[in-house]
Amino acid sequence: MKLRFVKKHFLSVCCFLAVFTVYSQQTIVDANVITDFNNALELYNNKAYAAAQKVFEKIQVNAVKSSSLKADASYYDAMCAVKLNQTDADQKVLDFVDENPTSNKKNKAFFNVANYYFANKKASYALKWYTKVNVDLLSKENQKELNFKMGYSLLVTNNLELAKNKFLPLINDAKYGNDARYYYGFISYKLEDYGLAESTLKEIADNKSYKAEISYYLLDISFKSGKFERCIIVGTELLKTSKRKEASEISKIVGESYFNLGRYQEAIPYLKAYKGQKGKWTNTDYYQLGYVFYVQNDYVNAINYFNKIIDEKNAVSQNAYYHLAECYLNIDKKTEALNAFKTASEMTFNPKIQEDAALNYAKLSYEAGNPFQNISDVLQDYLKKYPNSSSYNEINELVVSSFIHQQDYKGALDYLKKKNSVENTALTTEVSLYRGIQLFNDNKYKESLSYFAKGKESKNEEIYQKALYWEAETLFRLKNYEEAVTKFVSAKRFIKSNNEEFSLIDYNIGYSYFKLKEYNKAINAFKQFLADDIADKSINDDALVRLGDSYFATRNYADAINSYQIVVRNLGTDADYAEYQIGMSHGFRNESEAKIKALTSVVNNFKSSSLKDDALFQLANTYIKIKNNEKAHQAYERLLQNHPKSSFLSKALVRQGLLYYGDNQNKKALEKFKLTVQKFPNTSDAIQAVNNAKNIYLDEDNLDEYVAWVKKLNFINVSDDDLDNSTFLIAERKYFEGKNNKDIIVTLNKYLEKYPKGAHNLKANYYLADILFKDNQLDKAIANYKVVLKAGTSEYSEDTLAKLSQIYLEKEDFEDALPLLERLEQEAYIVENVQFAQSNLMKGYYETEAYKKAISYAKKVLSIDKDKNSLIEDAKTIIARSSFKIDDFDTAQEYYNSVEKNATGELKAETLYYNSFFKNQQENYEASNKVIQELIADYSAYKYWGVKSYVIMGKNYYSLKDAYQATFILENVIKNFSQYKDIVDEAQIELTKIKENEAKTNNSIIPKN
DSSP, X not given: OOOOOOGGGSOOOOOSOSOOOOOSOOSSXXXXXXXXXXXXXXXXXXXXXXXXXXXXXXXXXXXXXXXXHHHHHHHHHHHHHHHTTOTTHHHHHHHHHHHOTTOTTXXXXXHHHHHHHHHTTOHHHHHHHHTTSOGGGSOHHHHHHHHHHHHHHHHHTTOHHHHHHHHGXXXXXXXXXXXXXXXXXXXXXXXXXXXHHHHHHHTTTTOTTTHXXXXXXXXXXXXXXXXXXXXXXXXXXXXXXXXXXXXXXXXXXXHHHHHHTTXXXXXXXXXXHXXXXXXXXXXXXXHHHXXXXXXXXXXXXXXXXXXXXXXXXXXXXXXXXXXXXXXXXXXXXXXXXXXXXXXXXXXXXXXXXXXXXXXXXHXXXXXXXOSSSOXXXXXXXXXXXXXXXXXXXXXXXXXXXXXXXXXXXXXXXXXXXHSOOHHHHHHHHHHHHHHHHXXXXXXOHHHHHHHHHHHTXXXXXXXXXXXXXXXXXXXXXXTOHHHHHHHHHHHHHHOOSOOGGGTTHHHHHHHXXXXXXXXXXXXXXXXXXXXXXXXXXXXXXXXXXXXXXXXXXXXXXXXXXXXXXXXXXXXXXXXXXXXXXXXXXHHHTTOHHHHHHHHHHHHHHOTTOTTHHXXXXXXXXXXXXXXXXXXXXXXXXXXXXXXXXXXXXXXXXXXXXXXXXXXXXXXXXXXXXXXXXXXXXXXXXXXXXXXXXXXXXXXXXXXXXXXXXXXXXXXXXXXXXHHHHHHHHHHHHHHHHOSOHHHHHHHHHHHXXXXXXXTTHHHHHHHHHHHHHHTTOHXXXXXHHHHHHHTOSOTTHHHHHHHHHHHHHHTTOHHHHHHHHHHHHHHOOSHHHHHHHHHHHXXXXXXXXXXXXXXXXXXXXXHHOOTTOTHHHHHHHHHHHHHHXXXXXXHHHHHHHHHHHHOOXXXXXXXXXHHHXXXXXXXXXXXXXXXXXXXXXXXXXXXXXXXXXXXXHHHHHHHTTOHHHHXXXXXXXXXXXXXXXXXXXXXXXXXXXXXXXXXXXXXXXXXXX
């Protein structure tokens, strides 16, 4: 309620002088000056202050010095300045006093100036002049006026005690009594002297001027005195006649009275009717309404008020958050309850509430997951803080379980080391297994091995079997096939269960033997795997192909064909390869027609096969074998025209030349040989082409033309051929023996130094690069690989492109790697190299932010459709990430959803984050929060994605009108995760927005600038 200002006491300043008696004797004063004075005085009395002032100023100049007339003119000049609100008015009054210290107008001047400022509602100015007045020189009536006006001015300027003393002498005065009593009582009310305020105000409670205000003050005094029943009676009566503004305040008192009496249902309409201060409530206002719903088990409505309480720490907010947590629990919102218990546990206003909140926070952390702290830390912190708690043992048992539940196996192992016991030793072996599998899933194979070794110490049969199996699987991934197969065979002997986890064990055994070239053993393992028929089609297809390869390697071509044909009939994975191998198998059985049929199928029936050039080359060779030279030429020409980057081109040209030579078409033969030399210089095929051409020139007795041609070839040195060949043969023999890499490198370097343009330059550079690569001297290998590539397409191009691009990729030099990978993709005929190129082009373009190209290559990888190939999931992930980067959210969501199905570890955390992001974008806030809760509960080890998801959760809660949860989450992100600056900045922006918005309706919130 505002202080009411009583207008009747803004008294008009009395006229300073109605009549001025002109001196009767004018012996000294000039008659004109007197006339001017009287005229000026008349203007002053008529309120023509500006005109009067000019004349008074003239009189001060013309009047005789020290005359009364001059002093009076100075006085009125100052009064005019006050009336005209001139900036030097105060100084003029002070000048008048200084110049006329004995003037009887001095006290009157102070009093009149003060009254003028009072009348113009300038209380502080009025007080300045009232304090200069000598009260003893005033009449009794003026003294009362002075006290009243000073009291009011002191009240307005909030000097309550001084004001109170001014009003006290006037409370029984006939003129000022009622007003003075009102102000005296009001000041006592403000000073919380409720007894004095009540007794004073009651005496004038029926005064019409103050009745409304006094009724409210008396009601509020009753409330503060704890007279709640009386407040309800009086307040409800007052509400019948109260104006809207007063009704809000009265409703608040009535509502709180019901609240304090425990009559919560009756309190609701009155508490709701309160409009707040300037339209804003406080946290206490929200608490009371929240509590009345809480005690009536109306938890949803209680939450809606409790969760408005933010940005303040006191006993009210601690109670509110504790009850808010209970409300959330009652509607099964455990994560929300967790946050509220945490906030209550951090306040010390009520120790009992604090401890109980901490216990609930610890239990809920274990049960529902904790987004901001490691659960084990929460549990251990509780044990440290409350060692005498009756729940100590219960919480202690949850510590290890919490590590495992959160997949923080490293933390569990560290904790178990500190707590030595028989039970913990047994548990250590089990947790070691889980830690090993976790590292395995993150492709940290070498790190995982020691954990599997520890897991094998377990006396639990199931743990031992799993540790043995995963150890073998890890060795297999590390390409340590010899040791891997030993472990797999041992694991198979011990494993007795039909656990799906071990379903690929025969497949892995077969693959290991295959890589070790122990093909008969591989055959047995693959046959066993296929007989069990427990894997999906794509893995079965791969097993059939490897079974066929094993038969092929042991020259059991009939069984190889049977195995390959199953894949071809079912159009399975690698069907083109299987068809090609069928053709090659028939060839080794001298079944040329069958071979031609299979190879023709590869060329015509498999659109995207990388084996078409292989098939055409073999077709041509087969047609030569059956003496169908025309068909052979057709196959060679088709190879040359359709596969310009094939590694078979040089060989095809040489063989075509030989075919023409055999048919006595020397001119065409020479064309093919010379084309070989032109396109593939420095290669062994080019050297062969030169030798074949030499035979033609000799046949035609045209040796001079041959010599002239050869002199133009920088890789042919006719005079040094024998020495060149001999030197190279020594280096080549050492290379193939592979006994001493250091010696091989020295020998090859000597050859290249002696014959920089030698006939075997290409081979020597390739051999040297290959040895350096295997010896991990990658930087040195680069130069030799570059020489091989500069020589043009050759039989070494594909391997060179693969190895050199691999070196650049390991150095994260995408600028050099990407062009090589593009060439490799076009020129490779080995399927693995094509996949290597496409997968790394996909990743390289993503890393270099060429997102559209990354998507294009990822789709190529997907078209391979090999389930065993982990690149499929990589490709989907790249498409998802790249699409998000270019704001194609629909595509990003589609692929993230697909990746999520099979994702594990950090990738799973990432997919869950984007799942929650897209649901937030679609305004599906509850569903978005559920996804985030899953991420927090099961993938807390991947902090970045968890923390990033909290910002979305904060947005979700605010959109769901839960300001408490939103601010709690965002504040904890800012407080606890400074290492993620990008996330903290985003959280701060969202938090500021929320607080600025909530401050519009909540007085307890002070938004930061």
